[in-house]
Amino acid sequence: MSLKNFMAFLLSISLVTGVMLTGACAGEEIETPVQEAPAQIIKDITPQEASTLIKNNQDNPDFVILDVRTPEEFTEEHIAEAVNLNFYSETFRDELNQLDKNKTYLVYCRIGGRSRNALDIMKELNFREAYNMLGGILQWKAEGLPTTK
Numbered sequence: 001m002s003l004k005n006f007m008a009f010l011l012s013i014s015l016v017t018g019v020m021l022t023g024a025c026a027g028e029e030i031e032t033p034v035q036e037a038p039a040q041i042i043k044d045i046t047p048q049e050a051s052t053l054i055k056n057n058q059d060n061p062d063f064v065i066l067d068v069r070t071p072e073e074f075t076e077e078h079i080a081e082a083v084n085l086n087f088y089s090e091t092f093r094d095e096l097n098q099l100d101k102n103k104t105y106l107v108y109c110r111i112g113g114r115s116r117n118a119l120d121i122m123k124e125l126n127f128r129e130a131y132n133m134l135g136g137i138l139q140w141k142a143e144g145l146p147t148t149k
Contacts, residue, residue, distance in 0.1 A: 040123065040128060040129070041131075042122065042123045042127070042130050043132070044119075044131070045133060045134065046135075047133055047139050048143065049131075050106055051145055053106055054079070060104075062104060063106075064106070065079055065106045066085055066105050066107045066118070067079065067084045067085070067108060067109070068084075068086070068087040068092075068107060068108070069137075070086050070088060071086060075149070077137070078137070078147060078148060079108065079137070079147060079148070080146065080147075080148045087109065096118065096122065096125065101125065101127045101128055102128050103128075104130070104131075105127065105130040108140070109136045109137070110136045110137055112132065112136045112139075113136075115132045115133060
């Protein structure tokens with residue numbers, strides 16, 4: 001056998017071996033555990049549902065009532081324990097993005113428009129759980145629920 005034929009033979013053997021090894025690996029399925037993120041909960045709730053949510057989370061440090069009205073509106077009256085983050089502030093989105101996304105948020109405003117928009121932003125920013133109170137603080141008060149100054 002000539003050197004040229006011997007080299008061709010070795011090359012053929014190498015190619016066949018490579019194809020066989022590659023084919024054997026391709027047929028095997030390697031199972032890797034999949035870590036699924038918890039489902040995002042972003043939804044509208046009534047003032048009565050919001051009241052229940054507040055009562056059920058009274059001593060929960062991971063529950064935040066977020067009032068997105070102006071500081072002036074907030075000072076006039078607000079839901080007890082609420083924190084104020086002005087939707088109209090130029091830095092609103094950045095301030096919202098700095099909040100702990102793993103906490104649960106109840107968001108409200110005057111009638112529900114700003115809080116609905118805030119909730120949409122929270123969804124984009126991957127907050128885990130946030131609720132918009134329909135009708136805002138006006139509906140809250142209309143249903144006889146308490147506010148503070």
